[in-house]
Structures are given as structure tokens and as C-alpha cells.
Amino acid sequence: MNKIVEFIFLFSLIASVLAACGNNETDGEQKEITIGYFPNINHVAGMVAEEKNLYAETLPDGTKVNYQYFPDGSAFMTALETGEIEGGLVGPGPAMNHFVSGAKVNIVAAGSTGGTVIMARNNAGIETPDDLAGKTFISPRVGCTHDVQFEAQMKEEYNLTSDRVNGEMKHVTGKPATYHSMFTSGKIDAATVPEPWASVIEAEGSGEVLIDTSEVAWGESLPAAVFVTSQDLTKNNPELVQHIVDGHKKATEFIQENPEEAKTIAIDKINEITDQKLSKSVIDNAWKRIDFTYNIEADVLQDFSNASYDLAFLKEKPDLKGLVDKSFIE
Incomplete structure (x- = not known):
């Protein structure tokens, strides 16, 4: 009888150890x-x-x-x-x-x-948002927050849309950390930029603020x-x-x-x-x-x-x- 009891105890102990090792939770608590x-x-x-x-x-x-x-x-x-x-x-x-x-x-x-800041490349011929017709702009991703803010404002206030919907502006995507170098190389004309990358462009002198945060669609809310x-x-x-x-x-x-x-x-x-x-x-x-x-x-x-x-x-x-x-x- 003692051997049976010992066997049951040992079996239970092994089972509990295996159960604990088999997942990432203990007593309902996620441990990672x-x-x-x-x-x-x-x-x-x-x-x-x-x-x-x-x-x-x-x-x-x-x-x-x-x-x-x-x-x-x-x-x-x-x-x-x-x-x-x-x-x-x-x-x-x-x-x-x-x-x-x-x-x-x-x-x-x-x-x-x-x-979010809308930036224009130096010497791109962009003085006002109306000048964005025929220009190339960049956002981190199609339909991302910054893209929607920019395109909604362009459509509502300036009647400008992107080539995604057969509009006048060409849209490309890329990582915000690369926008300054893309401005410098002339690959893009404008950007809808999350901070701190807008401030990097300002500091490096490759572009200027076209629409600041307070004036961007839903900019502060x-x-x-x-x-x-x-x-x-x-x-x-x-x-x-x-x-x-x-x-x-x-x-x-x-x-x-x-x-x-x-x-x-x-x-x-x-x-x-x-x-x-x-x-x-x-x-x-x-x-x-x-x-x-x-x-x-x-x-x-x-x-x-x-x-x-x-x-x-x-x-x-x-x-x-x-x-x-x-x-x-x-």
C-alpha cells in the first residue's frame, strides 16, 4: 500500500511539473x-x-x-x-x-x-499646399494615421488627391528616419512627417514646414x-x-x-x-x-x-x- 501511495504521489508531482512547463501561465497569471x-x-x-x-x-x-x-x-x-x-x-x-x-x-x-507636420523640400517649387499638384509626397504607410491626416486635408481644403485614386499627387511610402536624406537627394517633394523627423528636416535645412501641427487636420485632438x-x-x-x-x-x-x-x-x-x-x-x-x-x-x-x-x-x-x-x- 505504501508503494502505491508513493507511486501516486510521484506521478502527481511529475504531472504538475510538466503542466507548469507546458505554458506561460501559473494559476491564471501570464508570466511573460x-x-x-x-x-x-x-x-x-x-x-x-x-x-x-x-x-x-x-x-x-x-x-x-x-x-x-x-x-x-x-x-x-x-x-x-x-x-x-x-x-x-x-x-x-x-x-x-x-x-x-x-x-x-x-x-x-x-x-x-x-x-504630425507637413514638410516641403527646399527648391521643390512648393510655396503653398496648392503647389502640391504634380508633386511627390511620402508617408510611412498607405492609409496610416499621417497619410489620412494629409490626404483628408488636401482633399477638403485644396481639392487635391493622390494617384491612388487617380489624383494629381504621386504617393510613395518609406521610413520617416529617411525623409531628410530623400529630401536632400530630391527623390520626394513633400512629406507628412511624425516627429521627431520633422524637426530633423528643419534642423538639417533640407525642407521647411508647409503646415504645422496646429493646422494639420485633427492636429492637436x-x-x-x-x-x-x-x-x-x-x-x-x-x-x-x-x-x-x-x-x-x-x-x-x-x-x-x-x-x-x-x-x-x-x-x-x-x-x-x-x-x-x-x-x-x-x-x-x-x-x-x-x-x-x-x-x-x-x-x-x-x-x-x-x-x-x-x-x-x-x-x-x-x-x-x-x-x-x-x-x-x-
Whole structure:
């Protein structure tokens, strides 16, 4: 009988060890997460959270936090939908476009507002937005936040559209960190630019501001970055989502209370990711165009998404009901 009892005990012990090794959760707690963001100044909350290890203060003890950096919103959203990351910062354009296409995602906080600037290359013959007819402009991605802001304004105020819809402006895409060199080489004439790359162009003297942030469509009200996670997490593991959002809120509050240290973190992190060292003066200039906040307004997103539909980036008129979940920041 003693041998039987010993056998049962040993079998149970082995089974429990195997169960613990077979997944990333213990007693319902996920022990490893990955957060994503871009090397843009609108995403400084991600950089600060990583550098100051702020998620360790809000997640259960022992949770490992990894970080992944993305070049554009499409790559980020694909990683989120496939479970490669648990959440992070992305532009509202990709988040909304994927949502209306059927992706099960939630925006649970904002990351920042502002920071989009329309720049014109020196000697491109562009004095006013009317001069953009026949010119080549660049954005990070087709239908990204900055692209929609630019094209919506051009259509509404200047009756100009891109060649994507048989319009007068030629559209190309590329990484914002390369825009200065593309201005210098003459490959592009204008750009819809997220900071700090607009300030880089200004500092290097390859282009000038055509439309500043305050005058760009939804320039100061539209989130430049939103914090996104999956509906699977918000529904089935709201405690984890709350821990993550609390860490994001700590990072945002740190930026608000310690702007100079946050700027240093941004300079170092952008250099690490892009191998481009930005000057303090560039960051100072870019900082003036951005408001770091985690508050989010669904009405602004719906208005922006309607414009995306009007520009034919979306095939159906969007209904964003269910996209924004403010319960984690209230």
C-alpha cells in the first residue's frame, strides 16, 4: 500500500511539473509579455516604460517583460493579431483600419496627441499646399494615421488627391528616419512627417514646414499613438490588461513630471533602435508639438475613420463601436 501511495504521489508531482512547463501561465497569471512600439517621439511612453522598468511595478512579481520595435502600423497589428505581442503603442489609423476589417482589438488608452507636420523640400517649387499638384509626397504607410491626416486635408481644403485614386499627387511610402536624406537627394517633394523627423528636416535645412501641427487636420485632438491590446485579453484576462495599462499610465505621468529626463531617454532609445543620434535641440523642438496623455476620445476616432472611408482607404463606412474601452483608465 505504501508503494502505491508513493507511486501516486510521484506521478502527481511529475504531472504538475510538466503542466507548469507546458505554458506561460501559473494559476491564471501570464508570466511573460511582450510590448511593442515605434522609434517615434509620439511613442516615448513605451521608451520610458522600458528604460525605467515601470511595468515591473504594476505586473505580478516575476513577470518577464519583453519589447519589440516596429517600422510601421501594419507590422505591429499583424504581430498583435497573431499573439506575438500582448499590446503596445501604434497609430490610430492602423488600429481602426484593422478593427473595421474584423480584427478583435481594443484601444485601451492614448499615448500622445499631435506631432504630425507637413514638410516641403527646399527648391521643390512648393510655396503653398496648392503647389502640391504634380508633386511627390511620402508617408510611412498607405492609409496610416499621417497619410489620412494629409490626404483628408488636401482633399477638403485644396481639392487635391493622390494617384491612388487617380489624383494629381504621386504617393510613395518609406521610413520617416529617411525623409531628410530623400529630401536632400530630391527623390520626394513633400512629406507628412511624425516627429521627431520633422524637426530633423528643419534642423538639417533640407525642407521647411508647409503646415504645422496646429493646422494639420485633427492636429492637436487626434491621438498620434494609442495603446492597443486584443479583445481576447480584455475579455478573458482583464486583470493583466489593467496591470499593463497601469504601467503605461505611470510612464505617461513620468513624462509629464520629468520632461527633461524623458527627452534624454527618447534620444538614447531612438539612437539605439534607428542608429540615428538626435540632438537635444531637435527633441526640444519636436516636444513642443506633442501632448503626452493616456486619455482617449472615441468621437474623434470615429470622425477620423469616416475620413479614411471617404478617401477610399476603407471599403465600408466604419462603425467603431466596441473599439475603445476606457474602463482601464477610469
